[in-house]
Amino acid sequence: MAESGKSIVGNIDWLVLLLYLSCVTMGWLNIYAVVYTPEHPMSMFDLSNRSGQQLLWIGTASLLIIAIMVVDHKFYDTFAYVIYGVVILLLVAVLFMAADIKGSRSWIKLGNFSLQPAEFAKLATSLALAKYLGDPTLKLQDWKDYKYVALIIGLPAVLILLSNETGTTLVFASFLIMLYREGLPGIILVIGIVMAALLIVTLLVNKWFVVAAIIVLVALVIWLMPKMARRRGGALTSILFGVGMIITVLGVDFFINDVLQKHQSNRIRVLIDPYSDPQGAGWNVIQSKIAIGSGGLMGKGFLQGTQTKFDFVPEQDTDFIFCTVGEEHGFVGALVVIGLFMGLISRLVILAERQRTRFGRVYGYCVAGIFLFHFLVNIGMTIGFMPVIGIPLPFFSYGGSSLWGFTILLFIFLKIDSQRPFALK
Incomplete structure (x- = not known):
């Protein structure tokens, strides 16, 4: 099931490959900056520290890339459901076999090696969705079709949630981007955005003021609505939408205090005001913003970050790796990293749009959506714009499962795209 090296190399998108190599290299250097100490300098190749271990993961990821590009591209379509089933079994196994690490049961230990199946669930779900939606006769106009899509997305999401990896x-919400491209009504996205905004507004403003504002807004819409639209049920729709928003507002307290776990509700509160718990839930965000702000325009220089060296920010080589970028390389360095990700995601969308098969397009949008979600949320939480939910920055954060998962996810798409000229519509 292998293909010739000439057909692979000749058609691979070199821009995406260059962006990948840039991100991986910069990520590795920033991991070394985190673990480096002037008092005990060490080589970045030393396998006893995380920079050396990350280099080992990068090496094994390179082998995975070669394997992906050699295997026939039809393999990923043919065995999409098999891959999905295997990952589902691993997610179930995690619930029974994994040890509790910081309140989460998500790692399977195989000797000295640890595997996090949740990182590969995003890949498996993307392939399964591409396989199901790849049917050219499927129009996503029947709720029966959405039922199966929801099952494909929801099953791994629920299993991951049960392992306490919120x-x-x-991240599985990112598949909405692909579904919107494939025909999901835009009103569903609008409703989701409105409800999320209401959650934040209700935390900032007295809920009864928000309720009053909704009532006034609905009344104005009905009053200004043309008579024709009113006869067609537009007024009733506006009222029902308003009632839904009011229920959302009144349910915020219950959701935060009785549905979410304590540490999750604390993260939402510190998003609004980090100094409400400066020594607890707000500590990470406060120190993260101090570290990034201290870098100024050009940064303190490579290996010169003081916030990094004294471990003020927890998880600085994983979830908060962007702090190191901001502190040591400043605003300019942060812009470079943001530019790399924006360039990568934009290019992925372009590649997805030019696919000649629906399987390739759906999978490409899944990949782009996942990267976009990780990019926005990870950087957003380090600067206090997003709640701290503990997801890595692709190719920058330390971790073998993370690097492998993102690498496989990306290069399967590059493999599919490399065969685009030979694909039949």
């Missing part, structure tokens, strides 16, 4: 579970 952040990774939320």
Whole structure:
């Protein structure tokens, strides 16, 4: 099931490959900056520290890339459901076999090696969705079709949530971007955005003021609505939408205090005001913003970050790796990293749009959506714009499962795209 090296190399998108190599290299250097100490300098190749271990993961990821590009591209379509089933079994196994690490049961230990199946669930779900939606006769106009899509997305999401990996579970919301491209009504996205905005507004403003504002807004819409639209049920729709918003507002307290776990509700509160718990839930965000702000325009210089060296920010080589970028390389360095991700995601969308098969397009949008979600949320939480939910920055954060998962996810798409000239519509 292998293909010739000439057909692979000749058609691979070199821009995406260059962006990948840039991100991986910069990520590795920033991991070394985190673990480096002037008092005990060490080589970045030393396998006893995380920079050396990350380099080992990068090496094994390179082998995975070669394997992906050699295997026939039809393999990923043919065995999409098999891959999905295997990952589902691993997610179930995690619930029974994994040890509790910081309140999460998400790692399977195989000797000295640890595997996090949740990182590969995003890949498996993307392939399964591409396989199901790849049917050219499927129009996504029947709720029966959405039922199966919801099952494909929801099953791994629920299993990951049961292992107490809330952040990774939320990543599955990124598939809405692909579904919107494939025909999901835009009103569903609008409703989701409105409800999320109401949650934040209700935390900032007295809920009864918000309720009053909704009532006034609905009344104005009905009053200004043309008579024709009113006869067609537009007024009733506006009222029902308003009632839904009011229920959302009144349910915020219950959701935060009785549905979410204590540490999750604390993260939402510190998003509004980090100094409400400066020594607890707000500590990470406060120190993260101090670290990034201290870098100024050009940064303190490579290996010169003081906030990094004294471990003020927890998880600085994983979830908060962007702090190191901001402190040591400043505003300019942060812009470079943001530019790399924006360039990568934009290019992925372009590649997805030019696919000649629906399987390739759906999978490409899944990949782009996942990267966009990780990019926005990870950087957003380090600067206080997003709640701290503990998801990595692709190719920058330390971790073998993370690097492998993102690498496989990306290069399967590059493999599919490399065969685009030979694909039949």
